Amino acid sequence: MHNFLPTAYFQGKFVPFAEANISIATHALHYGTGAFGGLRGIPDPHDANQILLFRLDRHCRRLSNSANFLQFDLPADKIEHVIVDFVQKNRPAKSFYIRPFVYTSDLGIAPRLHKIEKDFFVYGLELGDYLSPEGISCRISSWTRQEDRSFPLRGKISGAYIASALAKSEAVASGFDEALLMNSQGKVCEASGMNVFIVRDGKLITPGSDQDILEGITRDSIITLAKKFGIEVIERPIDKTELLIADEVFLSGTAAKVTPVKQIENYKLPGDRPITEKLREKLTAITQNQDSEFSEWVYKIPLS
Ligand code: PMP
Numbered sequence: 001m002h003n004f005l006p007t008a009y010f011q012g013k014f015v016p017f018a019e020a021n022i023s024i025a026t027h028a029l030h031y032g033t034g035a036f037g038g039l040r041g042i043p044d045p046h047d048a049n050q051i052l053l054f055r056l057d058r059h060c061r062r063l064s065n066s067a068n069f070l071q072f073d074l075p076a077d078k079i080e081h082v083i084v085d086f087v088q089k090n091r092p093a094k095s096f097y098i099r100p101f102v103y104t105s106d107l108g109i110a111p112r113l114h115k116i117e118k119d120f121f122v123y124g125l126e127l128g129d130y131l132s133p134e135g136i137s138c139r140i141s142s143w144t145r146q147e148d149r150s151f152p153l154r155g156k157i158s159g160a161y162i163a164s165a166l167a168k169s170e171a172v173a174s175g176f177d178e179a180l181l182m183n184s185q186g187k188v189c190e191a192s193g194m195n196v197f198i199v200r201d202g203k204l205i206t207p208g209s210d211q212d213i214l215e216g217i218t219r220d221s222i223i224t225l226a227k228k229f230g231i232e233v234i235e236r237p238i239d240k241t242e243l244l245i246a247d248e249v250f251l252s253g254t255a256a257k258v259t260p261v262k263q264i265e266n267y268k269l270p271g272d273r274p275i276t277e278k279l280r281e282k283l284t285a286i287t288q289n290q291d292s293e294f295s296e297w298v299y300k301i302p303l304s
Contacts, residue, residue: 005090005124009082014089017123025107027116032159034103035066037079038254040127041087042095044289049303051087053098054254054287056080056299058217066155067102067120071113074102074120086122087301097127097255103158130255135262136177138191138249140240141167145181145189145212153212164192178251180243180264183212188238194253195219198238198246199275205242208235218252218283221297225282228293231275248273250280258283 010020028034037060041053060076060083067074079100086098105119143166146153151160167179171192180196183189188207190196195216197206204226207213226233243249249261249269258280260273285291289298 003126005092005096005126007086007089008121008123009086010121010123011119014085020121020123022105023107026103027106027108028103028158030109031104031111032157032162033070033111033113034101034158035063035070035155036102036158037063037066037098037100037156039083039098039100040095040254040287041092041098041124042288043093044300046289051092051301051303052287052289053083053087053299053301055217055221055297056083058220059100062156062215062217063100063102066152066157067118069152069155069157070102070104070118072102072118072120079120082120082122084301086124088303090124091303092124092126094126095128096124098122098124101158127255130253130257131178131251131259133257133259135260136251137175137263138178138180138261138265139171139174139176140243140265141170141179141181143167143170143179143181145183147184148212154215156214168192178261182240183207185211185237186240187211188240188243189213190216191251191253191256194251194256194259196238197222197250197252198242199248199273200242200246202275203232203234204275205234205236205238207238211237216253218254218257221283221286221294222252222258222279225279225294226275229278229282243267248276250276 004017008017008020039059044050060079064076100122102120104116106117171179181189244267251259286294
């Protein structure tokens with residue numbers, strides 16, 4: 001059971017979560033013509049009167065870009081205002097996740113984006129660890145990530161998540177925790193909802209933004225932190241076999257944070273993960289407002 005935050009933003013106003021419902025005829029439900037965001041927030045461990053949101057500006061910008069793909073003009077600052085109000089109305093007491101969503105809200109058929117009503121809603125739920133922080137096993141998926149030429153991959157388009165769902169369920173059905181998808185060039189792309197990093201000879205390597213990845217905000221944060229630590233970061237295509245012989249592999253994402261990978265297919269990875277741990281500790285300290293470096297990444301919302 002999920003613990004949803006009591007108040008949602010729906011059709012331009014704040015309403016009880018249970019009253020924020022849509023029709024079975026909703027256009028986006030049929031055609032996947034929605035796009036979403038996903039942000040984590042926590043009550044500040046040192047100040048009961050404020051809530052911390054990680055990189056709110058970047059999340060709002062990405063959602064505004066996604067909305068553009070749906071021909072919906074939704075400025076990032078409008079999203080930001082709604083999210084701040086949403087948090088102040090809900091006053092969450094535990095670690096939580098915010099799901100803003102834009103979609104074709106019209107009732108009726110025919111896939112299109114023009115001349116159709118759209119809406120923007122926001123709801124939230126309490127969320128602890130999404131994947132085990134101790135480490136997970138991954139299967140290499142038989143499903144391939146979509147290509148940017150057939151899909152706007154820089155938006156978090158809801159319809160795209162059929163590939164993630166197929167890959168995740170296939171991995172779990174075959175006894176693994178998570179899936180790693182290749183791109184159409186056969187290079188390593190990402191997991192079902194996380195970006196992927198490997199460490200080889202002390203260097204941090206991740207598929208570049210030309211590899212059909214979602215441009216993750218956690219990914220961007222990890223790259224910045226690694227460079228700050230003096231770790232060489234290389235964005236380039238990664239071969240499957242490099243995964244299997246890497247010194248360290250981890251996944252990054254808002255929900256998954258930094259999740260170490262223990263095993264890929266039948267290959268066990270080393271248990272010693274100095275670079276993963278260093279980056280994870282730093283990111284955790286920043287998100288908890290315990291590290292003054294990069295404090296501009298942590299958006300503080302006062303509760304009174
Ligand atoms: N890839 C996909 C497909 C995702 O859904 C996500 C989660 N938003 C990510 C990567 C990681 O992105 P972020 O760090 O911005 O959460």
